[in-house]
Amino acid sequence: MPSIPEGPEGAPTIGFVSLGCPKALTDSELILTQLSAEGYRTAKSFAGADLVIVNTCGFIDDAVKESLDTIGEALAENGRVIVTGCLGAKAGEGGGNLVRQVHPKVLAVTGPHATQEVMDAVHVHVPKPHDPFVDLVPPQGIKLTPRHYAYLKISEGCNHRCTFCIIPSMRGDLVSRPVGDVLAEARALFDAGVKELLVVSQDTSAYGVDVKYRTGFFDGRPVKTRMVELCEQLALLAEPHGAWVRLHYVYPYPHVDELMPLMAAGRVLPYLDVPFQHSHPDVLKRMKRPASGERNLERIAAWRRACPELVLRSTFIAGFPGETEAEFDHLLQFVREAGIDRAGCFAYSPVKGAAANELADALPDALREERRARFMQVAEAVSAERLERRVGATMQVLVDHAPQLGRKGGSARSYADAPEIDGTVRLLPPAKASTQIRVGEFVRARVVAAQGHDLIAEAL
Numbered sequence: 001m002p003s004i005p006e007g008p009e010g011a012p013t014i015g016f017v018s019l020g021c022p023k024a025l026t027d028s029e030l031i032l033t034q035l036s037a038e039g040y041r042t043a044k045s046f047a048g049a050d051l052v053i054v055n056t057c058g059f060i061d062d063a064v065k066e067s068l069d070t071i072g073e074a075l076a077e078n079g080r081v082i083v084t085g086c087l088g089a090k091a092g093e094g095g096g097n098l099v100r101q102v103h104p105k106v107l108a109v110t111g112p113h114a115t116q117e118v119m120d121a122v123h124v125h126v127p128k129p130h131d132p133f134v135d136l137v138p139p140q141g142i143k144l145t146p147r148h149y150a151y152l153k154i155s156e157g158c159n160h161r162c163t164f165c166i167i168p169s170m171r172g173d174l175v176s177r178p179v180g181d182v183l184a185e186a187r188a189l190f191d192a193g194v195k196e197l198l199v200v201s202q203d204t205s206a207y208g209v210d211v212k213y214r215t216g217f218f219d220g221r222p223v224k225t226r227m228v229e230l231c232e233q234l235a236l237l238a239e240p241h242g243a244w245v246r247l248h249y250v251y252p253y254p255h256v257d258e259l260m261p262l263m264a265a266g267r268v269l270p271y272l273d274v275p276f277q278h279s280h281p282d283v284l285k286r287m288k289r290p291a292s293g294e295r296n297l298e299r300i301a302a303w304r305r306a307c308p309e310l311v312l313r314s315t316f317i318a319g320f321p322g323e324t325e326a327e328f329d330h331l332l333q334f335v336r337e338a339g340i341d342r343a344g345c346f347a348y349s350p351v352k353g354a355a356a357n358e359l360a361d362a363l364p365d366a367l368r369e370e371r372r373a374r375f376m377q378v379a380e381a382v383s384a385e386r387l388e389r390r391v392g393a394t395m396q397v398l399v400d401h402a403p404q405l406g407r408k409g410g411s412a413r414s415y416a417d418a419p420e421i422d423g424t425v426r427l428l429p430p431a432k433a434s435t436q437i438r439v440g441e442f443v444r445a446r447v448v449a450a451q452g453h454d455l456i457a458e459a460l
């Protein structure tokens with residue numbers, strides 16, 4: 001359970017469980033920040049709390065089950081439960097609210113990004129403490145990630161309607177946050193010591209489409225609400241701190257090309273997380289994927305010419321309805337030719353309410369699973385070959401763990417590794433006893449070997 005700074009002795013206590021993706025995490029941080037600002041304290045267990053808030057995920061069936069089980073546990077142990085997040089927006093059978101159908105005793109249910117509604121519900125059931133400890137809240141708010149990296153959510157929702165996805169029906173169409181607010185948050189995070197900023201949304205390259213790339217203001221200067229301009233400004237903010245800016249969920253629209261000079265100059269990390277999902281045009285059409293008409297192999301080759309250091313991460317779906325052996329082979333060939341550095345793959349699994357469930361020619365489960373395994377074999381070979389090329393190189397890495405100041409070594413990441421989803425750089429115990437390795441700091445390291453998804457390196 002994440003914690004918030006202690007409110008006054010005797011202040012009401014709130015239990016908090018945060019499930020789901022980085023976007024849900026930022027919602028949790030906003031709610032925790034507000035709770036702390038109003039003087040509430042966190043409870044260490046469900047049983048000891050005055051109230052429990054569960055931030056849920058509703059993306060795939062496993063996440064739905066985990067969320068419903070957690071709500072059930074909180075109800076059994078505490079009884080006073082508020083539910084927020086994606087699952088809160090989901091309809092159950094017959095159209096009513098799913099959470100209320102399964103757990104009629106919950107006190108309140110809201111959808112995602114509903115800090116104010118959650119706070120209103122908290123106030124109804126556990127009145128605000130008298131003496132808000134606003135001063136206890138650090139200016140950057142409460143973060144659930146370790147201090148040296150943070151997620152920056154730039155928009156909510158999505159204008160696409162991919163047939164396997166129900167996010168738009170839960171989160172609605174794209175709503176971009178005002179560029180001035182996003183940059184102010186980024187500056188507060190850097191000022192608070194964040195060394196790596198991870199830009200997240202459902203569709204980062206679409207930032208600003210909903211407001212027609214309106215010109216906003218930051219520090220009295222005009223800035224367009226558009227991905228490239230946003231990245232330029234983030235790079236300027238990161239520079240004095242020597243911090244990293246990393247982009248996630250970038251669809252390969254033409255204007256992504258404009259990022260390459262920023263990446264080649266190292267001002268934004270030369271790392272792109274592009275969720276391709278498939279390569280074959282017919283499958284992409286059945287998936288109704290954004291940017292499906294783009295010539296992705298050509299585009300990737302051009303990106304790599306402009307920025308040879310570029311690392312590509314992507315996720316794919318194997319066994320989508322109607323996927324032929326030839327279409328699947330096309331996908332394998334794509335991963336090889338594109339040289340995808342980091343790939344994840346799901347065997348297609350129908351999500352309740354998704355349009356893809358109506359598509360003809362669903363593949364048997366065993367075949368989907370078999371294709372996923374075959375895909376991973378190819379992807380891992382590609383990834384290992386690309387990792388191997390780094391042996392002998394010297395890289396800047398950001399330290400995540402270093403017990404005893406790194407005397408026994410530690411764990412870090414290079415620009416090629418996003419936290420939690422990619423590999424790591426395992427640091428050997430330093431040769432010199434005087435070398436200290438500190439969490440949240442950058443060190444230079446020489447890569448001595450590659451192992452699985454990871455590199456092994458010695459700190460210099």
Ligand code: SF4
Pocket residue numbers: 158159160161162165166167168202203290
């Ligand atoms: S782009 Fe597609 S997969 Fe991503 S959130 Fe939008 S609809 Fe879902």
